Structure formats: structure tokens, C-alpha cells
Amino acid sequence: MSPATPPRLLVCGDVINDILAEIAGPLTYGDDNPAAIRARPGGSAANQAAWAASLGLDVMFAGRAGAADAGFHERELARFGVRARLAADESAATGSILVLVRSDGERTMITDRGANLRLRQEDVPADLLDGVTLLHLTGYSFFDPGPREVVLGLIAEARRRGLPFTVDPGSAAFLGLLAPGAFLEWTHGAAVCFPNRDEAAVLTGMTGGPAAPGTLPAGSATARSAGTAAPAVHGAQARRPSTADALAMASVLARHYGAVALKLGPDGALLTTGDAPPVRVPAFPAAVRDTTGAGDAFCAGFLAAWLTGSDQAVAVAAAARAAARAVTVLGGRPPNSQEP
Numbered sequence: 001m002s003p004a005t006p007p008r009l010l011v012c013g014d015v016i017n018d019i020l021a022e023i024a025g026p027l028t029y030g031d032d033n034p035a036a037i038r039a040r041p042g043g044s045a046a047n048q049a050a051w052a053a054s055l056g057l058d059v060m061f062a063g064r065a066g067a068a069d070a071g072f073h074e075r076e077l078a079r080f081g082v083r084a085r086l087a088a089d090e091s092a093a094t095g096s097i098l099v100l101v102r103s104d105g106e107r108t109m110i111t112d113r114g115a116n117l118r119l120r121q122e123d124v125p126a127d128l129l130d131g132v133t134l135l136h137l138t139g140y141s142f143f144d145p146g147p148r149e150v151v152l153g154l155i156a157e158a159r160r161r162g163l164p165f166t167v168d169p170g171s172a173a174f175l176g177l178l179a180p181g182a183f184l185e186w187t188h189g190a191a192v193c194f195p196n197r198d199e200a201a202v203l204t205g206m207t208g209g210p211a212a213p214g215t216l217p218a219g220s221a222t223a224r225s226a227g228t229a230a231p232a233v234h235g236a237q238a239r240r241p242s243t244a245d246a247l248a249m250a251s252v253l254a255r256h257y258g259a260v261a262l263k264l265g266p267d268g269a270l271l272t273t274g275d276a277p278p279v280r281v282p283a284f285p286a287a288v289r290d291t292t293g294a295g296d297a298f299c300a301g302f303l304a305a306w307l308t309g310s311d312q313a314v315a316v317a318a319a320a321r322a323a324a325r326a327v328t329v330l331g332g333r334p335p336n337s338q339e340p
Contacts, residue, residue, distance in 0.1 A: 007133035007307040008058040012124055012154060013045025013147075014116045014140045015063045015073050015086065016095045020290070020330055023102055040331035041076040042097060043116070044170055045138045047293055047332035051300030051322065052136075053080040054334040057307060060085065060132075062124045064115045066094040080334065087123040089115040101290050101330070116140070119147040126157045133307060134191070135163060136299070139170030139199075142186055143178070152186060164191040164258075168299050172198035180205065184256050192312075193257040194299045197264055200249040246270050247278060261316050263298055263323075265291075271316040279313045284324035293332030297322040 021035040046061060053059040061084045065073050070088040077084040095114035101107045119141070129135065135158045141151040158165050167190045169175055175183055184203060187193065195203060246262055250272035253260045259273040264283075271279040301322025306315035329335045 006056055006058045008060065008131055009049075009052055009134050009136055009303065009307070010060050010062070010128055010132045011045050011049040011052070011136045012062045012141065012151060013138040014043040014095060014113065015041070015046040015061075015065050016043035016097050016113075016116070017069070018042030018097050018099055018292070018331060020099045020101055020292070022290075022330065023100055025103065027100070038330065040333065041073055042099075042292070042332045043095065044140060044168065044296055044332070045136075046073070046077060047296035048136065048138065048168070048300050049082045049084075050077060050080045050333045051293070051297045051326075052303055053077075053082045055300055055304035055322065057300075057304050059083070060128060062128055063087070064089055064119045064123055066092060066115050069094050076333075085123075085128070087120070089118055092118050099292055101292070104288065107290060107292050113140070113144075117144050117146055119150050121150050121153060124150055124154060126154075129154070129157060129161060129163060132163060134303065135165040136167070136303065137165065137187075138168045139175065139183065142183060143171070143174045148186070155187075159189075166190055166192040166194070166299075166303065168194040168295065169196075169199040169203065172196070172202050175199055175202040184253075188256050189258075190256075191258040192261055192302070192306075193253060193259075194261050194263065194295070194302070195253065196295060197246065197249075197262070200253060200260075200262055201245070204249045204252040206245055206249050206252075247272075250278065259312055261298075261302055261312075261319060263295055265294075269298070269316050269320050271312055273312060279316060281317050281320050284321050286324040286327050288327045290330045291327050293326040293329075294323040296332050297326035297334075 018040040021037045023035045027033055049059050049061040059082045061082050064087040067088040067090045070086045074084040074086050092115040095116045096112045098110040099107050137151050141147040167187045250260045250262045250270055254272045262270040266283050268282040298319040302315045302319035305318035
């Protein structure tokens with residue numbers, strides 16, 4: 001495919017108003033906490049669309065925002081070349097997230113998904129897939145019944161057309177509220193899955209140590225209704241999986257997806273593809289300011305390289321390079337959209 005006709009990517013999912021608070025020290029509960037506070041456009045899917053377009057792909061984005069600022073978000077995405085189709089909701093405000101950013105760049109998010117929860121099938125008509133090379137989705141669209149119905153319909157239409165799709169699971173906390181196995185069932189057959197370490201632990205049930213390859217959490221979406229299970233990770237019983245667990249988790253997930261690009265933060269990334277030997281990629285050095293957009297940039301970096309002809313081992317290195325750029329700026333979008 002020539003540079004004049006880049007691959008076309010359709011991204012569907014959340015668009016958000018981010019309120020980022022950079023906190024100088026530990027939080028003092030019940031009292032004042034000095035912080036530098038800034039507003040940014042965000043949302044995992046919208047961020048990934050912006051990064052993908054900034055890296056050269058032809059990107060369309062579909063989602064739903066409050067009527068008061070749908071135009072603002074369309075313009076912000078257009079800054080990167082994203083053609084956005086945002087349904088303007090007259091009854092619900094755009095989703096908002098309060099992001100608490102520590103001095104080491106780690107962030108904690110307090111989320112109100114707002115109009116994203118009201119995504120409808122008419123917001124994402126099937127003809128948006130015309131001319132598309134790949135459909136990309138984030139986990140947030142699977143966590144609530146309304147958006148889930150929309151994206152499952154998109155996946156079905158993509159399969160009917162023979163189009164591949166990819167998925168970023170998005171949130172270990174929300175994955176833990178689903179019935180074990182549900183997310184894997186809904187997204188089975190994705191060309192690439194992009195979990196981070198904690199998301200992979202929830203999806204595989206490996207929260208207390210490595211399990212035998214091929215095992216899954218007890219129960220399944222067919223045995224338990226989705227959305228009713230207790231969180232898979234909670235309290236003192238769960239531990240964060242180590243890097244040593246990564247290969248076992250990726251091997252389990254590779255039974256469901258064409259490839260698994262497992263994000264390991266400062267430990268880099270791991271690519272597992274079928275029976276091929278795993279590929280480990282170190283993290284690129286970076287001065288970390290905010291990790292909010294790192295995973296989003298990683299997905300986009302991989303897709304931009306892979307869809308333009310690089311093999312997946314090269315693509316995962318490009319993904320790590322994009323993530324390193326993302327952590328140097330505040331917010332989830334590429335650097336040229338950010339204020340100091």
C-alpha cells in the first residue's frame with residue numbers, strides 16, 4: 001500500500017473530559033492537597049485514535065459526547081487528522097475522569113463515563129466499516145450492556161466482511177466485575193490483544209501466581225451471567241503479578257487471540273504469537289511525567305507499524321517507543337496537543 005493511501009482504522013469507544021491533578025506529595029485525606037490542575041481531552045479510545053493518526057494512519061473515530069462539547073472533541077481529534085463522528089447527547093454530559101498524577105508519574109483515576117454509556121447502534125452505522133482495514137476497540141465499551149451491544153454488533157459485521165479487529169482490555173478494575181471468561185468469549189479471535197500486566201492477570205485468573213498454561217478462571221460466561229461476578233482482584237488476598245508471570249499469562253491469552261502484546265510498564269513488553277518464540281522488548285528510556293497515555297500510545301504505535309507492513313516483532317518495538325514519548329507529557333494525547 002502506497003504512502004498516499006495509508007491503511008484506514010476505525011476506532012470506536014470512549015471520549016472523555018480529563019481533569020488532571022499533578023500532586024507534589026502523598027495525599028493528606030480530609031485536608032487540602034496542593035496540586036497543579038489542568039483540563040485535557042481524553043478517553044482511552046479517543047486517545048488511541050489521536051495517536052494512531054499522528055503516526056500516519058487514516059483514522060475514523062465513533063463515539064458519543066454531551067451536546068455541549070461534542071464539537072470541541074471533534075475539533076481536538078481533527079488536530080491530529082482524525083475524522084470523528086460524535087453523536088451529541090442532549091440528556092447526558094460528556095464523560096469525565098479525575099486523574100490524580102503522583103510525582104513519579106503513576107496515576108489513579110476516578111471515572112464518570114457519562115454519555116459514553118448511552119452509545120447506540122445508530123451512532124455507529126455499519127457503513128463506517130466501508131473501506132476500513134482494521135476495527136479497533138477498547139475494553140470500556142464491553143463493561144456496560146448498552147455500549148457492549150453496539151461493539152458486539154460491530155465485531156459481528158467486521159467478521160461478516162472478513163475484516164480483522166483488535167482490542168485493548170482497558171481496565172483491570174472493570175474487567176474484575178465481569179463474569180470470568182466473559183471478556184475472552186466476547187473478543188475471541190481478535191487479531192491482537194493489548195493487555196497490561198494487571199489486566200492479563202484478571203483475564204487469566206493468575207492473580208496469586210502462575211497457573212498451568214491453558215487454564216482459565218473457574219466459571220464462564222455461559223455458566224454465569226456477565227456483570228454479576230465479584231471482582232477477580234481485591235483486598236489483601238491478591239498480589240500484583242510479577243514479570244516472571246508474564247509469559248504464562250501471555251501463553252494463556254494467545255489461545256484466544258492471534259497475538260498478545262503484553263504491556264509491562266518499566267519492564268517493557270512481551271509479544272506472543274501462536275507457537276512462535278516470545279519476543280521481549282525493553283522499555284525505552286524516558287523522563288516520566290504522567291503515565292496516563294502510555295498504554296494508548298503503545299496500541300497506536302503497534303498498529304501504525306503493523307498496518308504499514310512491519311512484522312509484529314518490529315511493531316511491538318515501535319509500540320514501546322511511542323509509549324516512551326507519551327509518558328513525557330501530561331495527559332493522554334500526543335505531545336503537540338499539550339500545554340506545558
